[in-house]
Amino acid sequence: MTLTATAPAALSAVLEPEGAYSLQASVSPLQCGPRDPTVVFRDGAVWMAFRNEDGAVTLRLTQRGGLRQCSVQATAWGPGAAAALVSVPRLVGLLDDWSGFDAPAFASGLPELARKGRYLQPGLRLPATGRMLDAVVRVILEQKVTGLEAKRAWRYLVARFGDPAPAAPDAPVELRLPPTAAQWRRVPSWEWHRAGVDSKRSAAALRAAGAASGLERLDGMNAAGVHAGLCSIPGIGAWTAAEVLQRTHGCPDSISVGDFHLAAFVGAALTGKRTDDAGMLELLTPWAGQRQRVVRMLYASGFRKQAYGPRLSPEDHRRR
Incomplete structure (x- = not known):
C-alpha cells in the first residue's frame, strides 16, 4: 500500500x-x-x-x-x-480470511441456506474497527430496545455531543465524530433521557467511558480475553460482548446469545422450528470457529422466519 x-x-x-x-x-x-x-x-x-x-x-x-x-x-x-x-x-x-469456510471439505457440510447465502454474497468480509469505546457505547444503547430506539439514541447523542469531522471536500454535512470518553462522561442525565436512554443503559455507558483506557487495550487481545474484559464491566454481558467483538475484531465465531430474534431465526432456518439460545448453540456446534460466518450467510440467503403476533413497540422513556 x-x-x-x-x-x-x-x-x-x-x-x-x-x-x-x-x-x-x-x-x-x-x-x-x-x-x-x-x-x-x-x-x-x-x-x-x-x-x-x-x-x-x-x-x-x-x-x-x-x-x-x-x-x-x-x-x-x-x-x-x-x-x-x-x-x-x-x-x-x-x-x-474466508478460505477455511470456502474450502470444499467445510463448505460441503454447511446448511443449504448458508451455501446459498455465500453464493449470493461472495464479496462479503467481516470488518474490524479496533475502536472499542465507540462500539461498546453503541451496543449498550441497543440493549433490550428496538433497533429504531437504539438508532435514534445514537444519532441524537452523537449529533449533540460529538465534534464535527475534519473538513474534507464534498463530505456530507452531517458527518460527525463519536464523543470521546470525556465527552460521554459529561452528558447530563436529562440528555440521556431526551435520547430515550433509560438509567440502566446510561449508567453502563458511563462506566464504559470511565474504563476507556482499559477498553482500548482490549483491541490487541484474542476473542476470549476481550469477552472476559468486557464482561468485567457492570452492565455488559454476553450479548453486548459478542456484538462488540463482531464490530471491533471481525470475530468469525462470535454469537449473540440473548438476542431477541437470533435463536428463533437460526432454529427456523436450520430446522423449520424456533429454538432458544441453548438450542441455537447446539445447532451451530458443527461449525464451531465459524459460527458467525454461518449466521451471516443464513441472513444473506434471504430467509426470513415466520412472524407471530404484533411487533415489539418502542417505549418512550422521555415522558417518565
Whole structure:
C-alpha cells in the first residue's frame, strides 16, 4: 500500500482485494442505521468519522471495478489520516480470511441456506474497527430496545455531543465524530433521557467511558480475553460482548446469545422450528470457529422466519 498526497491535509491509498469483494456489504454493519452521522453512504462512497491514536479522521472509501476484480480507494483528512489509512485493510475486511469456510471439505457440510447465502454474497468480509469505546457505547444503547430506539439514541447523542469531522471536500454535512470518553462522561442525565436512554443503559455507558483506557487495550487481545474484559464491566454481558467483538475484531465465531430474534431465526432456518439460545448453540456446534460466518450467510440467503403476533413497540422513556 502506497500513501500519496492528493490535496493539502489529505492522504490516499489504493488497495486491491484478492478474490471477490464488496465494500458496501462488508462495512454496512458498522453503520447504526441509515442516518448514522459517523458512517454515511453517499453517491457510491462510504464516509466515516472517528479518532485514532493520532487524532480525528474523515475517511472516504470507494470501490472501483466489479465484484471479482476491483480496487478500494481510501482518502483521509485530519491529524489521524496516516494512521487511518494503515488501518483500512482491517477496517474494510480485507484481512478477513474466508478460505477455511470456502474450502470444499467445510463448505460441503454447511446448511443449504448458508451455501446459498455465500453464493449470493461472495464479496462479503467481516470488518474490524479496533475502536472499542465507540462500539461498546453503541451496543449498550441497543440493549433490550428496538433497533429504531437504539438508532435514534445514537444519532441524537452523537449529533449533540460529538465534534464535527475534519473538513474534507464534498463530505456530507452531517458527518460527525463519536464523543470521546470525556465527552460521554459529561452528558447530563436529562440528555440521556431526551435520547430515550433509560438509567440502566446510561449508567453502563458511563462506566464504559470511565474504563476507556482499559477498553482500548482490549483491541490487541484474542476473542476470549476481550469477552472476559468486557464482561468485567457492570452492565455488559454476553450479548453486548459478542456484538462488540463482531464490530471491533471481525470475530468469525462470535454469537449473540440473548438476542431477541437470533435463536428463533437460526432454529427456523436450520430446522423449520424456533429454538432458544441453548438450542441455537447446539445447532451451530458443527461449525464451531465459524459460527458467525454461518449466521451471516443464513441472513444473506434471504430467509426470513415466520412472524407471530404484533411487533415489539418502542417505549418512550422521555415522558417518565
